[in-house]
Amino acid sequence: MPRVSIILGSKSDLPVAEKTIRVLKDFSVSYEMNVASAHRTPDRVENLVKNSDADVFIAIAGLSAALPGVVASFTIKPVIGVPVSGKLNLDSLLSVVQMPGGVPVAAVGLDRGDNAAVLAVEILAIGNGGLKETLTEYRKEQAEKVLKDSEEVSECSIL
Ligand code: RP5
Numbered sequence: 001m002p003r004v005s006i007i008l009g010s011k012s013d014l015p016v017a018e019k020t021i022r023v024l025k026d027f028s029v030s031y032e033m034n035v036a037s038a039h040r041t042p043d044r045v046e047n048l049v050k051n052s053d054a055d056v057f058i059a060i061a062g063l064s065a066a067l068p069g070v071v072a073s074f075t076i077k078p079v080i081g082v083p084v085s086g087k088l089n090l091d092s093l094l095s096v097v098q099m100p101g102g103v104p105v106a107a108v109g110l111d112r113g114d115n116a117a118v119l120a121v122e123i124l125a126i127g128n129g130g131l132k133e134t135l136t137e138y139r140k141e142q143a144e145k146v147l148k149d150s151e152e153v154s155e156c157s158i159l
Contacts, residue, residue, distance in 0.1 A: 002032040004120050005054035007045070007071060009037050009061030013084050016060050016113040020082070023117035027134055029124060038066040049074040056120040059105075060113060062086050065095040068105040078123055080116045081105040 004024060008017050017033060024031050032054065036044040038061070049057065049071050057075065059068035060082040068081025083092035089110055097107045108115040118138075125131035 001053050002030045003054060003124055004029060004031040004056050004058060004117075005048070005052045006031055006033040006058045006060065007048060007067065008033070008035045009059075009065065009067045009084075011035055013060045013062065016082055016084055016111050019111075019113035020058055020060070020117040023114050024120070027117075027121045027131065027138075029117075029121055029131075036067075038070040039064075042070065045070055046074050056080065056123050058082065058113075058116045058120060060084060060116075061096075062092045063095075065092040068096050068107070069099050069103065072099070072103050072105050078120075079105050080119050081107045082113050082116045083107065083110050085110045 006017055006020055008014065021031065021033070032052070034048055036048050038045055045067065055077060057071050057077060057079045058081075059071045059079060061067035062084030063086060065081070065083055068079055072079040081096035083089075083096045086092065093107075093110060096105055099105050106119060108119065121131060121135060125135050
């Protein structure tokens with residue numbers, strides 16, 4: 001049974017979804033992925049959400065990005081929204097973030113499909129000791145990478 005449902009507003013959002021998939025695979029978290037548009041196929045969005053057994057939804061959309069909010073309207077499970085960049089950027093960002101009270105979407109940054117996956121894993125880890133350990137290890141790796149990067153670029157010039 002997929003733990004995460006990824007819904008794309010369009011096939012053109014696939015490069016962002018690929019970032020999500022990479023992270024979910026790293027954490028061995030199962031997922032399903034579908035394309036469904038809030039504007040072009042609203043019934044399909046409703047059916048996908050209502051018939052899914054996933055614990056967390058990740059909705060990825062650009063332009064007037066209604067998809068994450070519409071997904072949230074059909075479920076009480078957590079919904080993470082990923083705004084996709086375009087000519088304006090604020091259009092999708094504000095569409096995902098500015099939800100009315102009572103129906104929140106957890107918004108990540110523009111094109112941050114990777115962060116959406118990490119957040120989904122953090123939600124799933126609440127009830128999963130194994131995932132908690134893997135997340136802790138992941139954070140350590142991030143810290144080590146910063147130190148390694150610093151070693152590579154550090155310079156000191158004393159005149
Ligand atoms: C949104 O419109 C989609 O999520 C996509 O980011 C954007 C453009 O869609 P296409 O015209 O490329 O299908 O609904």
